[in-house]
Amino acid sequence: xxxxxxxxxxxxxxxxxxxxxEIPVFxxxxxxxxxxxxxxxxGKNIIVGLPGAYTTPCNEHVPGYVExxxxxxxxxxxxxxxxSVNDAFVTKSWKKHLxxxxxxxxADDTGHITSSLGFLFDASGALGSPRSKRYxxxxxxxxxxxxxxxxxxxxxxxxxxDSVLAKL
Amino acid sequence: xxxxxxxxxxxxxxxxxxxxxEIPVFxxxxxxxxxxxxxxxxGKNIIVGLPGAYTTPCNEHVPGYVExxxxxxxxxxxxxxxxSVNDAFVTKSWKKHLxxxxxxxxADDTGHITSSLGFLFDASGALGSPRSKRYxxxxxxxxxxxxxxxxxxxxxxxxxxDSVLAKL
Numbered sequence: 001x002x003x004x005x006x007x008x009x010x011x012x013x014x015x016x017x018x019x020x021x022e023i024p025v026f027x028x029x030x031x032x033x034x035x036x037x038x039x040x041x042x043g044k045n046i047i048v049g050l051p052g053a054y055t056t057p058c059n060e061h062v063p064g065y066v067e068x069x070x071x072x073x074x075x076x077x078x079x080x081x082x083x084s085v086n087d088a089f090v091t092k093s094w095k096k097h098l099x100x101x102x103x104x105x106x107a108d109d110t111g112h113i114t115s116s117l118g119f120l121f122d123a124s125g126a127l128g129s130p131r132s133k134r135y136x137x138x139x140x141x142x143x144x145x146x147x148x149x150x151x152x153x154x155x156x157x158x159x160x161x162d163s164v165l166a167k168l
Numbered sequence: 169x170x171x172x173x174x175x176x177x178x179x180x181x182x183x184x185x186x187x188x189x190e191i192p193v194f195x196x197x198x199x200x201x202x203x204x205x206x207x208x209x210x211g212k213n214i215i216v217g218l219p220g221a222y223t224t225p226c227n228e229h230v231p232g233y234v235e236x237x238x239x240x241x242x243x244x245x246x247x248x249x250x251x252s253v254n255d256a257f258v259t260k261s262w263k264k265h266l267x268x269x270x271x272x273x274x275a276d277d278t279g280h281i282t283s284s285l286g287f288l289f290d291a292s293g294a295l296g297s298p299r300s301k302r303y304x305x306x307x308x309x310x311x312x313x314x315x316x317x318x319x320x321x322x323x324x325x326x327x328x329x330d331s332v333l334a335k336l
Contacts, residue, residue: 087220087223090220107296113177128277129277154225
């Protein structure tokens, strides 16, 4: 029998990315399970990682970015990417549920993006698999300008839209 | 670094369950990521396995069971369980989205239920991980009375509510 498992093994988790590092040009899925495209960042961008679509804290976390999108744009942000270890059907429906058409919802269904940034953690008790820590990266091109990571994954403090806006 | 991965490795997949076999008393999650309970089946029950919440075919598959629930009850069915390899936040929101309060949505977040029944398959291309084939079991207590499995996972033919009802 073939041995194929989700690729989000914690053994694949790289060291957590640091300020000054370059984000890899990873392939990602957005709104479609069958289509991948490379992430090519230009200008200032925000990457928000979180544990799971439809989870209670994430349902409260993302709307801050949806509602304050114009304020981010006013501070020169090109795009905001919401990345979670979920499949594209789930992220697409979640985006619709949250009215998040102004954001990019990235389906890291294999976990390869999150592990390449070093943000996987063991969420198997609640969610069945490794998932993403709650973090925010501010980038210029692919270079990481600042990083905020929650000490406790359910909390939304340093990664809230208001906190990130205040530091831009 | 710890080696923790989703438990839905295809190497754990048992042989596909057969008519006359007993379904194991597995622990399952329903509507809550933090609470598990044992599956204790009495009387006639229907178990519907499918690849993923919010996927296009599954969004069309489940409503047949929601809408025809009274017809199943009239034929002596106690409960209908919808099982997918998704976390409980996703299955709970999907249940609400489909208006499926009359069904039980089981979050097989580690894949341990699906693998114990032998129905895991490699869905990593589209969904990032092993998922469940599309199947229906009709049971009396824990004994399997009949099985329907789709040859092609996206299809809903032998596993449709109408097909299953016609054979009860």
